[in-house]
Amino acid sequence: MSGAASGPELDVLDCRGLLCPAPIIALARRIGDVPVGALLGVAADDTAARHDVPAWCRMRAQEFVGEEKAADGVPIYVIRRIT
Amino acid sequence: MTNAAVYLDAASSEPMHPAARDTLLAALEHGYADPRRLHGPGRNARLLLDNAREVVAEVLGVRRDEVLFTSSGTRAVQLGLLGLAAARPGRSASGPPAAGLPADGRRIVHSAVEHQAVTDAAAWWGEPVTVAVDTTGRVLLEALGEALGKAAPGADAIALQSANHEVGTVQPVAEAAELAADRGVPLFVDACASLGRLPLPDGWDALAGSAHKWGGPAGVGVLLVRHRARWSHPFPAGDPLARVDDGFPDVAGTLAAAAALQAVTTEREQVGARQRELIDLIRASVAHIPDVDVVGDPQGRLPHLVTFSFLYVDGEALVTELDRLGFGLASGSACAVDTREPSRVLAAMGALTHGNVRLSLTRDTSRADVERFLAVLPGVIRGLRERAGL
Structure with missing residues (x-):
């Protein structure tokens, strides 16, 4: 994944240590605060999040941008709010 | 709650069919002996086992000598898939390479949605090649063709389920069989989820089923190996080329499994x-x-x-x-x-x-x-x- 989609100011929701579905619930709670067109990152070390963040985007009609890596190696799943 | 429990997990294990229960109880009396022995009780056990093989062969439309009984569906998967791979030219039945050593190009190609019994067997054999599926869980035939090309000079075997055990999607076994035949690679089919529920697919070299998934008893697997297929025992065996039942047969359980398969196929x-x-x-x-x-x-x-x-x-x-x-x-x-x-x-x-x-x-x-x-x-x-x- 290229990091082109995000700038240094990417808003990241910290879901480290949370097990699914908790990261997805946190994401659903936060998305309302994100302006349409803006990006939100979800830092999650639970393995289910790798599949469930893109699935959430498909089911909730949002855009899954891709996966990046935080400084500590934890994946950050990047979403663009489109609705 | 006053309602009786409703069991909605038949895909894990189907309750025993009444035909299997009746057969099991009757056969327990007479099927205890070693069917290879020449004494009366041995002959009785042999008769019951032959009967079971005949019923399974007839119900599934295969030859009697293509039907082998195993101690579980997992075991049938292991023997079927690895037995095809072990019979490939240049391969041996001597087990996997030691940890950390190169796998010597040993490869089994399988879909991304196979049962764990298949993926474990493939990983034991060598470095597996996984083939992607679409959003319904159906294997992508184009990707299968590509994988067979990439795994050249030749995969040892292809494993594809008849239908998926978690989501139910039926796989294009006949089309995969054509690809396999074009490449000269043997095809193993895990039919544990579909046996007794859907007609047997065509084009496989070996196929596995599990009796407790169709209403037979647990502890009975069925392995079909086509008589024209090259197959050799992948585990320790006196004669690796002999196609015999796996271990001491559960005669009564096997006959009950056959009775259940016959009953569910009729229904x-x-x-x-x-x-x-x-x-x-x-x-x-x-x-x-x-x-x-x-x-x-x-x-x-x-x-x-x-x-x-x-x-x-x-x-x-x-x-x-x-x-x-x-x-x-x-x-x-x-x-x-x-x-x-x-x-x-x-x-x-x-x-x-x-x-x-x-x-x-x-x-x-x-x-x-x-x-x-x-x-x-x-x-x-x-x-x-x-x-x-x-």
Whole structure:
């Protein structure tokens, strides 16, 4: 994944240590605060999040941008709010 | 709750068919001896075992000498798949390379949604090549063709299930068989999920089934090996080329398994049509619950099974709550299984992995059972989401 989609100011929701579905619930709670067109990152070390963040985007009609890596190696799943 | 428990997990294990129970009890009396012995009790056991083989061969439309009995479906998978691979030119039946050593190009190609018994066997053999599936869980034939090219100078075997055990989608076995034949690679089919429920597919070299999934007893697997297929025993064996039953046979259990297979095959059209209709009803009804992913092919599927996942719901909490209300279902969500890993099948399809349940009907599940389940499910989901603060 290229990091082109995000700038240094990417808003990241910290879901480290949370097990699914908790990261997805946190994401659903936060998305309302994100302006349409803006990006939100979800830092999650639970393995289910790798599949469930893109699935959430498909089911909730949002855009899954891709996966990046935080400084500590934890994946950050990047979403663009489109609705 | 005054309602009797409703078991909706036939895909894990179907309750024993009455024909199997009757046969089992009768055969226990007479099938104890070693069928290879020349004394009377041995001959009795041999007769029962021959009878079982004859019934299975006739029901499945194969030769008697193509039917081998094993101690489980997993064992049938291991012997079938690895036996095809071990018989390839230049391979031997001497087990896997030691850890850390190169696998010497040993490769089994399989779909991304195979049962763990298949993926474990393939990983034991060498470095497996996994083939992607579409969003319904059906293997991509183009990707299979590419994988066979990439794995040149030749994969040792291809493994493809007849139908998926978690989402029900039927696989294009005949088309895969053509690709396999073009490349000269043997095809193994894991038919554990479909045997007794759908007709046997064509084009395989070896095929495995598991009796407790069609209403026979646990501890009986069936391995079919085509007489023209090259196969050699992948594990220690006196004569690696001899195609004999695996270990000391459970004569009574095997005969009961054969009786169940015969019975469910006779009833297949009627039971399958009823189940198909009930699953259609469930799929349509569950789709009305907000934020649900109803997965698998709605048409090209096993008759008795459907899987769905609910956003924001904990799979373990869901099956626990349904159990409390008297409904027994399985879940592929990470929190509901020992490994804490989400279902590889759901992940490969791009389906939601949390909040997942698999519902599978027994041959006796009634419309009333299904309607009661559908009546409670929306409230259960609402309750769990409220508990999560949504």
